[in-house]
Amino acid sequence: MQVPKALIESLANAPGFNKVTFENIHQSGEQVTSVRINSGKYRFVHKDTAADDSKNLFFESATPVPWCSTGYYLPERPSFTLDPLFHAGAYYVQEASSMFLEQIVKTVFPDYSVMPYRVLDLCAAPGGKSTQLSDLFTEGLVVANEVIKTRSGILAENAVKWGNDNLVVTSNDPKDFQRLQGYFDMVVVDAPCSGSGMFRKDAEAIKEWSLQNVAYCSKRQQRILEDIWPALKEDGILVYSTCSYSTAEDETITDWLGNNFPVENIAVPVRDGWGIVESISPEKKLTCYRFYPDKIKGEGFFVTCVRKKNSEAIAGPNVKKFSLLPNKSKGILNEFIAGSNELDFILKGEETIAVKKKWMEDMSLLFSGMYVKKMGVNIGKILRDELIPSHELALSMLMVSNFNYIELNTEQALQYLRRNNMYVQHPQKGWGVVIYNGYNLGWVKVLANRINNYYPQSFRILKQ
Numbered sequence: 483m484q485v486p487k488a489l490i491e492s493l494a495n496a497p498g499f500n501k502v503t504f505e506n507i508h509q510s511g512e513q514v515t516s517v518r519i520n521s522g523k524y525r526f527v528h529k530d531t532a533a534d535d536s537k538n539l540f541f542e543s544a545t546p547v548p549w550c551s552t553g554y555y556l557p558e559r560p561s562f563t564l565d566p567l568f569h570a571g572a573y574y575v576q577e578a579s580s581m582f583l584e585q586i587v588k589t590v591f592p593d594y595s596v597m598p599y600r601v602l603d604l605c606a607a608p609g610g611k612s613t614q615l616s617d618l619f620t621e622g623l624v625v626a627n628e629v630i631k632t633r634s635g636i637l638a639e640n641a642v643k644w645g646n647d648n649l650v651v652t653s654n655d656p657k658d659f660q661r662l663q664g665y666f667d668m669v670v671v672d673a674p675c676s677g678s679g680m681f682r683k684d685a686e687a688i689k690e691w692s693l694q695n696v697a698y699c700s701k702r703q704q705r706i707l708e709d710i711w712p713a714l715k716e717d718g719i720l721v722y723s724t725c726s727y728s729t730a731e732d733e734t735i736t737d738w739l740g741n742n743f744p745v746e747n748i749a750v751p752v753r754d755g756w757g758i759v760e761s762i763s764p765e766k767k768l769t770c771y772r773f774y775p776d777k778i779k780g781e782g783f784f785v786t787c788v789r790k791k792n793s794e795a796i797a798g799p800n801v802k803k804f805s806l807l808p809n810k811s812k813g814i815l816n817e818f819i820a821g822s823n824e825l826d827f828i829l830k831g832e833e834t835i836a837v838k839k840k841w842m843e844d845m846s847l848l849f850s851g852m853y854v855k856k857m858g859v860n861i862g863k864i865l866r867d868e869l870i871p872s873h874e875l876a877l878s879m880l881m882v883s884n885f886n887y888i889e890l891n892t893e894q895a896l897q898y899l900r901r902n903n904m905y906v907q908h909p910q911k912g913w914g915v916v917i918y919n920g921y922n923l924g925w926v927k928v929l930a931n932r933i934n935n936y937y938p939q940s941f942r943i944l945k946q
């Protein structure tokens with residue numbers, strides 16, 4: 483793989499850049515595959531059937547990603563499409579460098595797992611960082627936004643698979659968030675960029691790369707940051723990252739932030755052996771982190787984070803009122819849902835959406851003016867006093883533990899995921915959730931002489 487000459491020349495003064503080893507690693511053809519385990523689901527799975535070690539449950543010779551407690555490198559790339567656990571949301575295939583977000587969260591919010599922080603992942607599709615954030619901020623609310631409508635579908639699909647009820651998916655322009663002034667404790671801007679860090683994974687990115695595009699991306703990154711800045715609260719944290727090596731999109735943007743907004747530097751502890759390059763922005767002396775594939779096991783990545791000092795006043799909310807499920811209908815849900823005392827049930831058309839009571843005001847606020855594609859957990863439709871459960875419910879952590887769970891072997895699971903007819907010995911009649919290796923895959927309805935497969939048409943796997 484030939485890296486563009488103009489890129490190599492432009493990186494001559496980039497912190498930590500080594501032309502020889504950088505070119506060698508691109509020419510070597512080496513590919514790195516990494517996954518991040520869904521730790522919420524791992525704790526939730528049916529332990530009697532699942533393996534008891536999250537690493538061995540999936541991949542035998544996986545090795546840990548040093549900066550992420552749930553990240554693993556795989557010795558080779560398996561067919562994820564043909565692994566039922568991938569469809570169950572048991573893990574996410576994510577580039578290892580970007581998993582460094584965990585270190586940032588743990589540094590800036592030591593109480594991240596117990597406090598109800600509000601976090602925005604502004605440029606979120608397909609959802610690598612959003613799913614990671616929703617895993618870390620278990621008591622928090624994570625808004626995953628993707629401005630490009632066609633890409634917001636895959637983000638919502640990945641959020642459904644991940645199964646956390648604290649993940650909201652929106653599709654708005656960064657500027658739209660200005661109505662949520664001073665609202666978020668943390669905003670992650672994983673900005674659209676010229677993509678040089680992804681050359682090893684995506685040969686197309688090489689064809690599209692040019693110095694003009696770097697300049698264009700740099701301007702767009704400034705615009706995005708300027709638009710989103712008001713939504714961050716005072717003392718809130720802004721994380722800015724790219725998968726570009728170009729200083730014009732990295733340290734220069736960091737300095738631009740420092741020149742235009744009141745920020746305080748944040749340093750994240752990095753161990754010597756990790757190979758991550760610490761760089762200091764030339765003007766404002768803000769700490770940044772660079773990931774080079776010749777120094778770490780992963781792709782090119784850049785990240786910096788700052789604390790916001792001095793904020794504008796918080797805008798008064800213009801709150802939307804929801805219709806709620808009548809109390810008399812709630813009993814129908816008990817068979818399916820655990821912890822319903824902590825939940826409110828919003829009626830949206832024919833669908834019922836479960837939302838934690840503590841987040842209802844936030845949902846109202848988000849709903850008034852933003853395009854919300856997914857929130858809480860869609861439970862399904864109540865028709866004639868019966869719940870027609872949604873796929874989202876089966877994959878969520880709201881499901882009761884004592885349901886009609888039907889264990890499938892690999893062949894049966896693949897038949898189910900292809901939405902084919904399936905045969906299971908002596909199943910119990912009625913609604914059932916099929917499971918594989920302890921993980922929920924989705925609904926079936928067992929009738930007297932057949933099993934109806936309720937796997938969503940749009941998710942079904944086509945590969946044989």
Ligand code: SAM
Nearest residue numbers: 605606607608609610611629630672673674706
């Ligand atoms: N954070 C994602 C993850 O970890 O899976 C990857 C995000 S990708 C680097 C950047 C995203 O920004 C893309 O999904 C792209 O559609 C979106 N984007 C493009 N133009 C944008 C803009 N003007 N404002 C905000 N986001 C934009």
